[in-house]
Amino acid sequence: MTILIDNFSIGIGEWTLVSDLVSFSVDATDATFGITTTGTYFLRDGQQVTTTFSGITDGYKMFYSPASVVSSGTITLTAHVTNTISGTAEQDFSLLYGFNLLFDGLVNWGPLRVVDTLVQGTNTVLCPNTEGEGFIFTTADLLSVDLGATITPIEFVDLSATIYPQSTSFFYAKTFTVTVSGVKDFSGNQMEPYILTFTIEDPTN
Secondary structure, X not given: OOEEEEOXXXXXXXXXXXXXXXXXXXXXXXXXXXXXXXXXXXXXXXXXXXXXXXXXXXXXXXXXXXXXXXXOOEEEEEEEEEEOOOOEEEEEEEEEOOOOOOOOOOOOOOOOOEEEEEEEEEEXXXXXXXXXXXXXXXXXXXXXXOOOEEEEEEOOOEEEEEEOOOOOOOOOOOEEEEEEOOOEOOOOOEOOOEEEEEEOOOOOO
């Protein structure tokens, strides 16, 4: 047989997202007699489907653009190819419909940590195989910003400040530091930074 069917758009063991799949294609060539588009087409699960062509050396690249590729199991595409002397050849391509794996769990890995994740999917139909995707990301650092303060005068001599934290999610047994700086009197004299450290005790101990 001089007909060659080759270069299917998805290789053995390869995969693609449904959203990225525009069409399937395969090369149909015959270096001796050439290929005719009459009698050359794709079948999907045994039913002939609309097939388009683009000329290549010794034949055509044939395309099938499905409206949908969603399936509950296996899609079988068959390339049926005819040459100019009415010789024919067929080749089946089995497409295993998989699943989009979505990680939607909320996990607190802590600040500035490198996290490795791995997603694996196993196919048990026809040609069993396992595919995996790995990802590495770094968690965000803790925010380090100035906290606002409310100044309340006492007899217009002494001032007191109330600091409101951005979050009340403090951790027991951790030491926190509050620094007050930039305070000036009416003469422009600036106070040395005042640093206060404290530890929140665990009430269960």
